[in-house]
Amino acid sequence: MVADARKPLQQAVALAYQEGAPAPKVVAKGRGLVAEQIIGVALEAGVHIHESKELVSLLMDVDLDQQIPPMLYRTIAELLAWLYYIESAQKSGQPLPAAPDLSLPPGDTSL
Numbered sequence: 001m002v003a004d005a006r007k008p009l010q011q012a013v014a015l016a017y018q019e020g021a022p023a024p025k026v027v028a029k030g031r032g033l034v035a036e037q038i039i040g041v042a043l044e045a046g047v048h049i050h051e052s053k054e055l056v057s058l059l060m061d062v063d064l065d066q067q068i069p070p071m072l073y074r075t076i077a078e079l080l081a082w083l084y085y086i087e088s089a090q091k092s093g094q095p096l097p098a099a100p101d102l103s104l105p106p107g108d109t110s111l
Contacts, residue, residue: 010032011030011057012034013026013062014038014047021067023067024080025066026065027064029059029064050099082099
């Protein structure tokens with residue numbers, strides 16, 4: 001789950017990855033009340049949320065049920081690795097790792 005927590009118009013995008021799939025898919029996205037609902041459902045389900053204005057902006061351009069574009073593979077892979085480390089740390093009682101810097105590489109950030 002990736003969210004843009006700026007106010008007043010909040011945005012959120014939910015990603016899902018199934019083993020064996022070529023890339024994660026956008027499974028939910030929205031602004032305002034819809035974003036709040038997406039975030040609420042994620043929190044209730046224990047899904048970790050990472051806030052990234054730039055990443056959310058790019059993912060909002062991806063159609064629902066479509067895979068993320070190749071230009072975002074590395075960024076999303078780093079995010080998924082961070083989530084894996086969080087889950088491992090929680091199970092072992094170790095301190096949680098710091099969130100990754102998901103700044104996109106300089107250059108064209110359009111999809």
